[in-house]
Amino acid sequence: MQQSQAATELMTLRDREYKCGIDVTLALVGGKWKASILWHLAQETMRFSDLQRQFSDTTRKMLTQQLRELETDGLVHRKVYPQVPPKVEYSLTDQGRTIFPILELMCDWGRNYAQAGNQT
Amino acid sequence: MQQSQAATELMTLRDREYKCGIDVTLALVGGKWKASILWHLAQETMRFSDLQRQFSDTTRKMLTQQLRELETDGLVHRKVYPQVPPKVEYSLTDQGRTIFPILELMCDWGRNYAQAGNQT
DNA sequence: TGTCATGGTTTCCAAAAAGGTACTGTGTTT
DNA sequence: AAACACAGTACCTTTTTGGAAACCATGACA
Numbered sequence: 015m016q017q018s019q020a021a022t023e024l025m026t027l028r029d030r031e032y033k034c035g036i037d038v039t040l041a042l043v044g045g046k047w048k049a050s051i052l053w054h055l056a057q058e059t060m061r062f063s064d065l066q067r068q069f070s071d072t073t074r075k076m077l078t079q080q081l082r083e084l085e086t087d088g089l090v091h092r093k094v095y096p097q098v099p100p101k102v103e104y105s106l107t108d109q110g111r112t113i114f115p116i117l118e119l120m121c122d123w124g125r126n127y128a129q130a131g132n133q134t
Numbered sequence: 135m136q137q138s139q140a141a142t143e144l145m146t147l148r149d150r151e152y153k154c155g156i157d158v159t160l161a162l163v164g165g166k167w168k169a170s171i172l173w174h175l176a177q178e179t180m181r182f183s184d185l186q187r188q189f190s191d192t193t194r195k196m197l198t199q200q201l202r203e204l205e206t207d208g209l210v211h212r213k214v215y216p217q218v219p220p221k222v223e224y225s226l227t228d229q230g231r232t233i234f235p236i237l238e239l240m241c242d243w244g245r246n247y248a249q250a251g252n253q254t
Numbered sequence: 255t256g257t258c259a260t261g262g263t264t265t266c267c268a269a270a271a272a273g274g275t276a277c278t279g280t281g282t283t284t
Numbered sequence: 285a286a287a288c289a290c291a292g293t294a295c296c297t298t299t300t301t302g303g304a305a306a307c308c309a310t311g312a313c314a
Contacts, residue, residue, distance in 0.1 A: 100292080
């Protein structure tokens with residue numbers, strides 16, 4: 015029996031505890047829109063209205079909500095230009111960019127799954 | 135203007151349509167437990183009672199529900215031994231195994247995030 | 255005969271996530 | 285003076301998830 019059990023230390027995130035990194039990741043990007051938002055922002059910085067166009071089947075409210083959480087979690091940067099009408103640009107932070115490989119795999123895997131599934 | 139827009143064909147999954155592979159992936163493993171379940175099953179085949187022990191903070195109901203969906207989606211194999219008391223073993227299908235790289239990245243990334251986050 | 259173990263199911267309820275609609279602020283343009 | 289553009293907020297409803305507790309089936313075993 016080994017005593018080198020560095021194992022099950024809990025991770026904390028927004029007052030919740032997680033046993034596994036997977037759960038942390040899902041807590042951050044597991045919502046209905048967040049991962050896609052990050053994916054789009056990974057390609058280019060976008061204004062709020064650009065995002066609205068991309069996510070035309072959601073509401074302004076959901077978008078701002080998700081963006082604010084991503085900002086709070088340090089994955090997205092929000093830059094406000096002090097002008098009228100307002101201009102707000104969203105981009106990934108350095109930390110946000112580190113999740114790109116996961117999104118890429120998820121994109122490919124999901125695409126493959128859907129294709130394979132359609133053959134049955 | 136190029137016409138080679140193979141781009142936005144929709145993917146279908148359980149009567150819903152998805153624009154992006156990411157959303158398909160999240161639909162399959164984005165729940166509160168599924169990704170972790172797959173992660174554990176990737177290490178070893180487990181009986182239902184093993185899973186109950188691992189996921190001691192969820193209920194039998196949630197576990198069976200999630201496992202059944204994973205089975206329906208072709209990611210998990212359920213093997214029933216015809217004996218009493220019952221014995222049911224869960225393992226990954228070949229398709230289920232293909233998601234392992236994503237889980238691995240998610241696990242690492244989440245762990246790193248939690249660590250980095252704790253320093254602020 | 256009663257109890258145990260395993261692997262569930264069923265019903266009901268609470269909480270969380272998502273969505274709809276209307277309203278806001280403010281310089282600029284008409 | 286009115287309308288517009290952009291990027292929101294506020295308030296409320298609906299839908300989806302998650303969870304607690306009780307119930308079920310069956311053969312072995314005491």
